[in-house]
Amino acid sequence: MIGERLLAAQRARFTAADPVVPVPPGTPDGELLTAATASGERVAGVLQTRTYAPGTLDLLWSAQRVWQLFPYPGESGTEGMDALLRAWRHRMDAESPGPDSACTVTWPSRDAPAIRAFLQHGMVPISVLAIRTGPPPAQPPPGDVTVRLARPEDFEEVRALTKETFDYTELVTSRGRPEAVELMTPQLRRNLAAGAPVWLAETGGVATAIADCGWIESAPGTWAAELLPPGRWGYVNNVATTPGARGNGIGQALMAAVHRDFAGHRATGSYLYYNPTNPLSSVFWPRQGYRPLWTFWEVQPASALR
Ligand SMILES: CC(C)(COP(=O)(O)OP(=O)(O)OC[C@H]1O[C@@H](n2cnc3c(N)ncnc32)[C@H](O)[C@@H]1OP(=O)(O)O)[C@@H](O)C(=O)NCCC(=O)NCCS
CATH class of the missing domain: 3.40.630.30 (Gcn5-related N-acetyltransferase (GNAT))
Known part of the structure; x- marks a missing residue:
């Protein structure tokens, strides 16, 4: 179980990084991973695995076998995320994923300290969800x-x-x-x-x-x-x-x-x-x-x- 302390830290961290990001409602189900930073802060994550059947639309944007981590890295900036990703690396030693597979994390784009940790563990920003909330452009004169x-x-x-x-x-x-x-x-x-x-x-x-x-x-x-x-x-x-x-x-x-x-x-x-x-x-x-x-x-x- 992800404790109240980590959930509260997550909510504060998301809001500080980007107030438009929805506040996390609760914690997902899955396998619990835990780790600690050098200074002893306990961090945790929930790991979910999924396999998509051939022919499903999800395969347009996803690998067939996916290990998705939901990190709760506390307030320790890069360090908590880094400790968690290290624990995840050890956990993956027990798996034989095959070529059509991926490890994924979805994270607020503007949480800068996390970016370094993701890059250090070999992850790449494969995609972003972007929003537009401004007014529409004015109607232009008729053109081609x-x-x-x-x-x-x-x-x-x-x-x-x-x-x-x-x-x-x-x-x-x-x-x-x-x-x-x-x-x-x-x-x-x-x-x-x-x-x-x-x-x-x-x-x-x-x-x-x-x-x-x-x-x-x-x-x-x-x-x-x-x-x-x-x-x-x-x-x-x-x-x-x-x-x-x-x-x-x-x-x-x-x-x-x-x-x-x-x-x-x-x-x-x-x-x-x-x-x-x-x-x-x-x-x-x-x-x-x-x-x-x-x-x-x-x-x-x-x-x-x-
Ligand atoms: C993204 C895409 C839809 C934009 O359509 P477009 O008709 O080229 O768009 P526009 O001409 O209105 O704007 C393209 C911009 O690139 C610039 N550009 C210059 N030369 C260009 C070229 N050879 N090819 C594409 N864009 C060029 C344009 O000048 C323009 O910039 P501006 O805003 O400074 O004028 C088009 O590039 C495309 O089909 N890309 C491949 C598919 C793709 O990536 N889809 C989006 C997936 S999320």
Whole structure:
């Protein structure tokens, strides 16, 4: 059991690092790991393991076998986290993870002292959850780009543009799933049929960019409430511009229309995930008003945790 002292320290630490990060509601179930810093402060963590079946959508962003640590590093800055990660390394000696595996931790992006500990143990910031809560940009004068909701008959264009995201992501991250688009196809068809907010930008009548979006309610007790402040959030899933059309303002025009639509539906804000190693999206999203809230740290295979 994680004690009250560590839980209170966690709440104080998260709030001090970033007041927008939701206060941790309680402790998850799992295997308890404990450690102590050189000065004798006791720290702890909960370890969960998961194996995803072939064909599940989670495999688009996750290794097949995952060891996820929920750290409670107390108030000792880098040191408590470091002690805990060392204990985790020893614990992993009892496992034979295989190549499609990872050790992961999700942690507030702005807790700077923890970053050094993650890096020292071989973890990399594979992804961030970023939010935008500002007002939408003003309506620009009509230009070359038109933005509209996609319809079921746009399926082929939507699928081809979705593939562009995966093709590019595969170049700039360590994870590639050749079957990514196949995994996505049933959901894409369902979303288009249901009139989900999947947006297309067209240049001269030709589809040049996609923003596949949705809605997420962050209500007490839901998984979303552990990551996002309460409210109704616009979710920006896949976004891509065709390679030859990038850098011409199409992505910006598309997202301006999406942000105006979210605001028109009284969204609390919008959120998305991007890879810090993606040289296009890591610049593009902050310029569209997004800032990191959570960082997803990962080392793969899981046996490579140092
Ligand atoms: C991220 C992405 C959707 C942006 O779309 P876009 O239509 O290129 O966006 P914009 O042209 O509005 O803005 C891109 C920025 O990069 C700059 N840029 C310059 N040359 C560029 C080039 N050859 N390619 C891409 N961007 C370029 C643009 O000038 C612009 O910067 P600015 O804000 O200073 O003007 C697009 O780069 C893309 O499809 N990337 C690959 C897939 C991807 O990473 N998706 C996001 C996953 S989270």
